[in-house]
Amino acid sequence: MGYDSPLNSLTERVSNAGMSRTLLLSCNESASGAHEFSEKIVEKGSIMFWQESTKIRLVVGLIVSVILIVSLGLTKGWQVFGSLVPNFAEGTREVATSDAEMAPEFAPGSWINSEPLTLKSLNGRVVLVEFWTFGCYNCRNTLPFVKSWHERYASKGLTIVGVHSPELNDEYKIENVRSEVASLGIRYPVVTDNDYATWKAYKVNAWPTIYLLDKRGKVRWAHVGEGAYDEAEKTIQKLLAENENQMSKQEKQMSDTEKIVKTDEQWRKELSPDQYQVLRKAATERAFTGAYWDNHEHGTYYCAACGLKLFSSDTKFESGTGWPSFYAPAAEKSVDRESDDSLGMVRTEVKCHRCGSHLGHVFDDGPAPTGLRYCMNSLALKFVKE
Numbered sequence: 001m002g003y004d005s006p007l008n009s010l011t012e013r014v015s016n017a018g019m020s021r022t023l024l025l026s027c028n029e030s031a032s033g034a035h036e037f038s039e040k041i042v043e044k045g046s047i048m049f050w051q052e053s054t055k056i057r058l059v060v061g062l063i064v065s066v067i068l069i070v071s072l073g074l075t076k077g078w079q080v081f082g083s084l085v086p087n088f089a090e091g092t093r094e095v096a097t098s099d100a101e102m103a104p105e106f107a108p109g110s111w112i113n114s115e116p117l118t119l120k121s122l123n124g125r126v127v128l129v130e131f132w133t134f135g136c137y138n139c140r141n142t143l144p145f146v147k148s149w150h151e152r153y154a155s156k157g158l159t160i161v162g163v164h165s166p167e168l169n170d171e172y173k174i175e176n177v178r179s180e181v182a183s184l185g186i187r188y189p190v191v192t193d194n195d196y197a198t199w200k201a202y203k204v205n206a207w208p209t210i211y212l213l214d215k216r217g218k219v220r221w222a223h224v225g226e227g228a229y230d231e232a233e234k235t236i237q238k239l240l241a242e243n244e245n246q247m248s249k250q251e252k253q254m255s256d257t258e259k260i261v262k263t264d265e266q267w268r269k270e271l272s273p274d275q276y277q278v279l280r281k282a283a284t285e286r287a288f289t290g291a292y293w294d295n296h297e298h299g300t301y302y303c304a305a306c307g308l309k310l311f312s313s314d315t316k317f318e319s320g321t322g323w324p325s326f327y328a329p330a331a332e333k334s335v336d337r338e339s340d341d342s343l344g345m346v347r348t349e350v351k352c353h354r355c356g357s358h359l360g361h362v363f364d365d366g367p368a369p370t371g372l373r374y375c376m377n378s379l380a381l382k383f384v385k386e
Contacts, residue, residue: 295383
């Protein structure tokens with residue numbers, strides 16, 4: 001039979017007290033752990049909030065920076081207007097003939113897809129000048145439109161010249177430019193502008209920038225960046241349709257017989273080396289190598305130096321000599337004839353009446369009705385299809 005002894009009672013009280021203390025300690029530890037856990041949650045939450053808010057601030061800052069950069073770029077880009085293209089209001093790109101300025105000449109560079117060209121030699125044709133570089137994303141987006149204009153309008157009097165002004169190191173190398181021009185299927189003339197001489201002359205600030213010049217070499221339209229393709233094409237069509245009746249009064253009053261006198265240095269700058277040798281030094285291009293000896297298109301041949309109308313396709317005939325031949329000039333007053341005994345024989349040299357440039361020679365073995373053969377150098381002429 002059991003009973004509670006004093007020892008057992010004491011042991012029980014001690015045991016119960018120990019359990020209470022243990023329980024109390026356990027509760028304290030649990031409370032402390034919960035507090036620490038709560039603090040950790042709060043701390044982690046604060047860190048996550050700080051990280052997210054930092055991300056938001058970075059994104060907002062980036063967006064603001066992009067907006068500022070784009071705004072600055074557009075502002076700089078539109079600085080082209082008001083210089084070569086006067087009286088431009090924002091969003092307006094076309095210039096009246098009376099307000100148009102002459103476009104600067106191309107600076108020296110390496111030419112791809114053509115012999116070196118000058119705006120002077122392109123007189124009588126509408127010219128599209130595009131400043132681009134092959135690594136520019138926007139230029140590549142614009143390229144299909146420029147190529148299509150070349151395909152549709154080159155035969156109607158449009159010449160496109162791509163001025164390649166580089167941005168990155170690889171874009172300065174001519175072998176890379178040639179490779180990209182071929183790879184991109186560009187068939188119109190391209191000239192390098194590694195020192196940005198043409199870029200600066202046209203006051204360009206962004207890629208791509210397009211200028212449209214009328215048949216007299218005056219800037220009539222310009223655009224910076226992508227877009228405005230329909231407007232550009234309509235302007236091309238308008239400029240191609242313009243004729244002599246739309247010239248200013250001052251231009252109409254200028255006589256075709258008015259003499260043009262320039263220094264030898266000026267001619268060197270305006271003409272390609274081959275043109276200079278033929279037109280100013282009376283050299284002769286090799287037979288069957290010129291651009292027009294086998295040309296059968298209908299149109300007019302102008303002086304490559306000064307743009308004077310010289311011959312019509314109506315009087316061109318097949319001479320079998322390898323040089324473009326005509327039985328009569330467009331007008332008797334447009335050419336001068338001088339005796340030439342430079343090769344130990346007497347021949348009759350033909351010169352442009354307005355600028356005195358050498359064109360070729362005339363012989364008396366031509367067809368009816370004149371019996372004359374005006375044997376011309378292709379380099380001395382510029383053909384405009386009609």
